[in-house]
Amino acid sequence: MxxxxxxxxxxxxxxxxxxxxxxxxxxxxxxxxxxxxxxxxxxxxxxxxxxxxxxxxxxxxxxxxxxxxxxxxxxxxxxxxxxxxxxxxxxxxxxxxxxxxxxxxxxxxxxxxxxxxxxxxxxxxxxxxxxxxxxxxxxxxxxxxxxxxxxxxxxxxxNYIQKHIEKILSLPIIEKNIIQRAKLKIVVDGINSTGGIAVPILLKYLGVHVIKMYCDPHGDFVHNPEPIEKNLKKICKKVPEIKADLGISVDPDVDRVVFICENGDFFGEEYTLVSIADYILENKLGPVVSTLSSSHALKDLSVKKGVPYYSTPVGEIHVIKKMKEVHAVVGGEGNGGIIYPNLRYGRDALIGIALFLTQIAKLDNIPLSKLKKRYSNYFMTKKKIRFSSHERIKMLLTIIRKKYKGNKMDFSDGIKIYFKYNEWIHIRKSNTENIIRIHTESTSRKRADFLSKKIIYEIKKL
CATH class of the missing domain: 3.40.120.10 (Alpha-D-Glucose-1,6-Bisphosphate, subunit A, domain 3)
Known part of the structure; x- marks a missing residue:
């Protein structure tokens, strides 16, 4: 238990x-x-x-x-x-x-x-x-x-979901008419929770032809509810099968959103924030904030746009605190969580969807597979190891810190170890489970996998 x-x-x-x-x-x-x-x-x-x-x-x-x-x-x-x-x-x-x-x-x-x-x-x-x-x-x-x-x-x-959606659609940055003219066809995986209610309502307001998957909110999740690639194989197959423009999946409480490309490829939960930040920065320049575990693709985008980038420990409250401090125009986490302060300081899948659809509609219905090529191409691994003892986790982090002392490191949330060529490993205790999370990133899939396997092998040896 x-x-x-x-x-x-x-x-x-x-x-x-x-x-x-x-x-x-x-x-x-x-x-x-x-x-x-x-x-x-x-x-x-x-x-x-x-x-x-x-x-x-x-x-x-x-x-x-x-x-x-x-x-x-x-x-x-x-x-x-x-x-x-x-x-x-x-x-x-x-x-x-x-x-x-x-x-x-x-x-x-x-x-x-x-x-x-x-x-x-x-x-x-x-x-x-x-x-x-x-x-x-x-x-x-x-x-x-x-x-x-x-x-x-x-x-x-x-009808508070309805009021929430009306508030989103009243924002000037959401161009409802442009989305309606795009006549998008979208598959929605609502994981049989409230996303199955909220996302289709929002999309119908935007003139979208909605194909529902698991949108009855009876709570019997048909797959692991975390919206990551390995849990979304059926929607990835469905989108190209019915020639939809894209797919949308959310978590059970609808504060995270991910997208599926027209060809069935996973757009990537890390790129939800990157692409939406790109659209927001086209409208208003300003600082952006994400977490230490989020992809450096957002940092690269901020450099390209000429705006400051800040990273924080993992957790919504840390991101929001920094956003307020630096007056960020957008922030969030690499898990598909978008924070748009003009609506509210909090992750929100529905505002994320509305912003994303405005972006692709204004880009003449750009295919998502093509949109992703606009951004830095990184590969990330996300692993976890369960530990029963907090003392063991503390001991592990101390040993890893000594082992990699020659590298640049960040200790604000576990240990983030930086390597050459935009490679890094982030090891931290989860905020929501009794596990440690291990994220690695590289411009090469092989290198990201290698870094992950190497650090896990070293941890298990301890």
Whole structure:
């Protein structure tokens, strides 16, 4: 059993002992800690209310009831927006001027997982400082439940995904009419979660002929829900089979998006951010931000455009913090997460899709296989190794650091080792699982594979 506390909230596998999995007791305890933390943060308020959304997982419908009861028992009102996306909850917090919000989701993790993503009153993930306070309050149980006279109220608001989409389409940078004239034919893999609702609605507004795959939000994921190439073989086959212009796949809470080329090739989750940043920089020059684990193709693009590039530790809150600091025009992560601050400071697959389709429509329906050739051609490997002991991970990183001390290194998030010819290895502990992640990149597929195998061999020898 697993329970992971990260910069976006908590997530874990279902079942097992309290504190070792995602159980009803853990849900109540951490939600109570969150509400108490927000009450202390905004202590001058007399009445509080929060937004609640959920993804399509089977367990999300069940656990939603625990959350509602806990909110009300803590004396705060809750607006339940039902089936939603993580960015939609952020939009709802902003629109309703709520004190915060909770999305019931385990993001890209398999269906035996679930979790809570938590927002502040700006519709953004909590700061690291707020999370430390939240976890402390939850673990020490420094919270109080309300008397029957002060129980919170429950309200329902429907169609928030629709409101989210309308907000996206109102942005001047999204050229709806140009996309409509392109008459695109697109295959959508909604992983049987809320992407199966949200993405087709957005595409229909944009005049797209939509072919759905796994778009019923019943939560029975038919493949591993992380939107990476090895999990998307069926949509990669479907796109050229029916002569579609492209394919779109999202994760279960719709904050990551990847694209499939017209010939069935994977456009690459790393190139989602690169291509969208290219379009945004055509409209407005300014700094761009991504993470240490993201492809250097974005850095190359920034050099070409003459704008500053910044990298951060992995995690949405780190990217957003740097974006605010440098007034970035776009940012995100190489996993397909796009942050466009003119909409909201948070990853959002739907704004990513709208920006991307505007770009290709304005380029006269350029085939995605051709679009990708506009950018630096890198090859990346992404591996992971499970470790049961945090001490072992710390020891491993110390030994690797000594072994490669002659190389340029970055220690802001694990260890990133730089080599000649734009090659690098990044080794870090995952924010969301008890594993270490190992990313390598090179201009040669053979070299990227070699670096990956070499470092994994060295790690396993330790």
């Amino acid at each position: 697993t329970l992971v506390k990260s910069s976006s909230g908590i997530r874990g596998t279902l079942g097992g002992k309290v504190g070792y999995g995602f159980s009803p007791i853990d849900i109540i305890q951490f939600l109570a800690g969150y509400v108490s933390c927000m009450k202390r943060k905004y202590k001058n308020k007399k009445k509080f209310f929060f937004i609640l959304g959920r993804d399509g997982r089977v367990s999300s419908l069940l656990f939603q009831q625990f959350l509602i009861i806990t909110f009300q028992s803590l004396g705060v009102d809750v607006i339940n927006i039902g089936l939603s996306t993580t960015p939609t909850v952020g939009i709802a917090v902003m629109n309703e001027k709520a004190d915060g919000g909770v999305m019931l989701t385990a993001s890209h993790n398999p269906k035996n997982w679930n979790g809570l993503k938590m927002f502040n009153s700006y519709g953004e993930f909590l700061s690291e400082e707020d999370f430390k306070k939240l976890y402390y309050i939850a673990e020490k149980k420094y919270f109080n439940f309300s008397s029957y006279k002060k129980l919170g109220n429950l309200f329902y608001k429907e």
